[in-house]
Amino acid sequence: MTLAELSLAQLRTELDRKKISAVELAEYFLARAESRTDLNAFLHLDRTLTLAQARDADIQIAHRNYSATVNALTGIPIAHKDIFVTRDWRTTAGSRMLENYVSPFDATVVEKLKVAGMVCLGKLNCDEFAMGSSNENSAFGAVKNPWDLHRVPGGSSGGSAAAVAARLTPAATGTDTGGSLRQPAAMCGITAIKPTYGRVSRYGMIAFASSLDQGGPMARSAEDCALLLDAMAGFDTKDSTSIDSAETKVSIWRSFQAESASKTSPMLEFENLRIGVPKEFFSEGLSNDVAAAVRAALTAFEQRGATLVEISLPRTALSIPAYYVIAPAEASSNLARFDGVRYGHRAADYKDLGDMIAKSRAEGFGAEVKRRILVGTYVLSHGYYDAYYRQAQKVRRLIAQDFQDAFKRCDFIMGPVAPTTAWKMGEKSNDPVAMYLEDIFTLGVSLAGLPGMSVPCGFGAGEMPVGLQIIGNYFDEARMLSVAHRYQQVTDWHLRTPEVSA
Amino acid sequence: MNGVPLGWEVVIGLETHAQLSTRSKIFSGSPIAFGAAPNTQANAVDLALPGTLPVMNLAAVEKAIRFGLAIGAEIAPRSVFARKNYFYPDLPKGYQISQFELPVVIGGTIPIVVNGIEKTVQLTRAHLEEDAGKSLHEGLDSHGVSGIDLNRAGTPLLEIVTEPVMHSAEEAVAYAKALHSIVTWIGICDGNMQEGSFRCDANVSVRRQGDSKLGTRAEIKNVNSFRFLERAIQYEVRRQIELIEDGGKVVQETRLYDAGRDETRSMRSKEDAMDYRYFPDPDLLPLVMTQVQIDAVKATMPxxxxxxxxxxxxxxxxxxxxxxxxxxxxxxxxxxxxxxxxxxxxxxxxxxxxxxxxxxxxxxxxxxxxxxxxxxxxxxxxxxxxxxxxxxxxxxxxxxxxxxxxxxxxxxxxxxxxxxMGLEQVSDSGLIKKIIDEVLAGNQKSVDEFKSGKEKAFHSLVGQVMKASKGRANPAQVNEILKTKLNEAGAS
Structure with missing residues (x-):
């Protein structure tokens, strides 16, 4: 097995046994990243910066001033979605607006992973300001799906998903506002988790829709995600919406290990686990190949002792309009700071201050970002607020309630992540509404602030990966990751790799 | 009365921005200091750099509660921060964080006295918000360049709004002074009007006496002293009455007071009024106040x-x-x-x-x-x-x-x-007698006048004695000894 196929725990062992150094590991993945520029997954690579971090990690390992649990990630490479600000690498958010922007500080997530000893490989492409479901909205070009270079990797964390899937990095960070971690993970055949809203600090994550944005890990397995999320999560005084509670003080990794160890009988692995299957997730619109792969996964759980419970999430369809009111509304305000005054793109010619702001924004933002700013501005406008924004907030509360009602009857909810596998590039880029409809199964989770995962569960038409979505109740990440991990112990979908076709 | 022509009634409501005297800004840890070099009191949050988030300064909340308690208002158990969206170069985020639908302080009253008559001014609300920065269009090295100073951006303000219940410039000024006294008394604002720590905007309208409907109001801004507030309102009242009497109509607009010319000038009309697209700020949780927290503040009230x-x-x-x-x-x-x-x-x-x-x-x-x-x-x-x-x-x-x-x-x-300083009082009667003798000897004219019954001469002699003692003689003793001496002299 090559280094590219090793889990984070295995990499840890290699590093600890001095089979390989952090510098060598970084060199190895940098070389892979440099060899796959065709994917357009990385936006910024800088060997000098990466190797300096790797050398620091080697010093730490050499001095052994770490314990296996605390510094489980020391020396292991990771790459960040370019929506997380970094003081060493440029941060563009996939936008012309921030083409040459360098942040004076690191995002909390970046800092936490750095403190955990991880080595940053660079920054990953994404849809502009995380707005998109195909990664075709990046100002720096679309990302290609490693399974089929003619297809999209999903979005908006498309660069992260493609990089992990092509084994250009063992792990990546991503963000999820309406499915941006789960959907690209599903389309690229990797594992990702969007935590409970408030688990992971948003400080330094360039905001798209503040009440929905949540950062999370993308990796090759649930186990790796558990290790990464444990390092990323935690209350942050710099983010008022990050949660400081008894639940968030418990180590995700230790709970994950405890949950995973307690199940001893492989044949009844999932005994007592009640899986809610929302009928609305298996209705028209779901393609047959995705349905078949997801149903097979559900059967695998059932065969190992789980009980499938049919549930209803009656407002699933309403999640689309609710989301596409709330998210653009917040975005229209969040993106107002990009005015060309203090940083970012400024138009070369302008008549006055107002003109400068208008032109800078007109030139700096791409079409999808402008579309959402316009929609958001409209729904917040005088006379429309009650009809759109207030109404959408009501729907949002009802959707959250629907999930709570469902969780009375089950431990986890499972279904597809997306209605189809990855589509061909350009196929939907002229039809924004068709693109929005692709988010139908992920939006409700975001609106409710629940944790959700995407776990590889098979392949559909054209041998493109299919993701199984697991939805848990608030703060149930450790148990959810454990369920996914145990599924991955008896399946090998997550171990499949795309053949290098280039 | 009050300079208002007969047959007219003036209606005034005041909106006051009191800068809260906290050490740091309302949503960031930047210090607050007036007069610091531009942009030296602004951090990443104040500059609205990508990825930054606001964090509520609880000291500002505590000061808002103090105000609410001081005026007998209701402290909202739950209040919400909202975003007021508009583009301006000195507004870094492109929105101001304020409170809109649910303010922290509701109602309350402030008593005033005008011309000996007591009156109570009813308040609508007081809410927390952040200040914007400053645009500098002059005094910069290169021509045609505007500067932005974000030192003030994020300074905590309490916007205090009255009902339209005042009926003269005098009442408005009396209210403003009473409010000023309260906010400085309870230590939430330094009250410095020149530095802009206490700014009043006046909503002024007029109507014919007996009309039940309020007239169209104009909002007067840029008033930085009580005297200017009085003059600005007086000017505005005259302007509106003259306008109506000449067959015109008052338009709803914002007017700036120009102290140099003692007049108000139109700044923007309602047609230009912006749609601020207020909505709850998703970066901040609602401000929840328990009775225990309110009681804790109450215990520290002076x-x-x-x-x-x-x-x-x-x-x-x-x-x-x-x-x-x-x-x-x-x-x-x-x-x-x-x-x-x-x-x-x-x-x-x-x-x-x-x-x-x-x-x-x-x-x-x-x-x-x-x-x-x-x-x-x-x-x-x-x-x-x-x-x-x-x-x-x-x-x-x-x-x-x-x-x-x-x-x-x-x-x-x-x-x-x-x-x-040699200021000890001389109470040595021997010494005082000696001085008196010298004074009497040198002022025979006054002595004679006293004898002829002129009481004034006595005071003149006391003055002379005090002067001779360099003011140090005990005045009571001087009086007593002088009287005795003059009477003795009269008897001889």
């Missing part, structure tokens, strides 16, 4: 001005006027309390504070807190007056010397200063 003035009357037998003068500010009242605690006789202390000391402070342009005279020193001066080691004239000289720092050693006690 005695308010009316209560303290009444107590001074009750406990020290001061007149209501003096008690009112002593409680003109919290600092002034505290000074009085400190003097009394240091052994100063309350009535004497109050007389000296409201008389000589107040005049000195006025002359120096000082606040009581800037005075070089410590409360314990004034107490000692009063004690010296009482035990006769100094007379009133000497005390005056001493106060001037200390207040104006006339090269005195700071560490000397009042007794030592009295000695050093």
């Amino acid at each position: 005695e308010l001005q009316p209560a303290m003035a009444a107590r001074f009357v009750r406990e020290y037998g001061l007149s209501p006027n003096i008690a009112h003068a002593l409680t003109q500010s919290k600092a002034f009242a505290d000074y009085f309390v400190d003097c009394v605690a240091a052994g100063g006789e309350p009535k004497l202390v109050s007389n000296w504070m409201t008389g000589e000391l107040a005049a000195l402070l006025n002359k120096q342009g000082f606040d009581i807190r800037q005075s070089h005279l410590a409360p314990s020193q004034l107490a000692q001066v009063v004690i010296a007056l009482q035990n006769g080691s100094i007379n009133a004239k000497g005390a005056k000289e001493l106060l001037h010397a200390i207040c104006e720092k006339q090269g005195l050693a700071q560490d000397l006690s009042i007794d030592a200063l009295i000695k050093q």
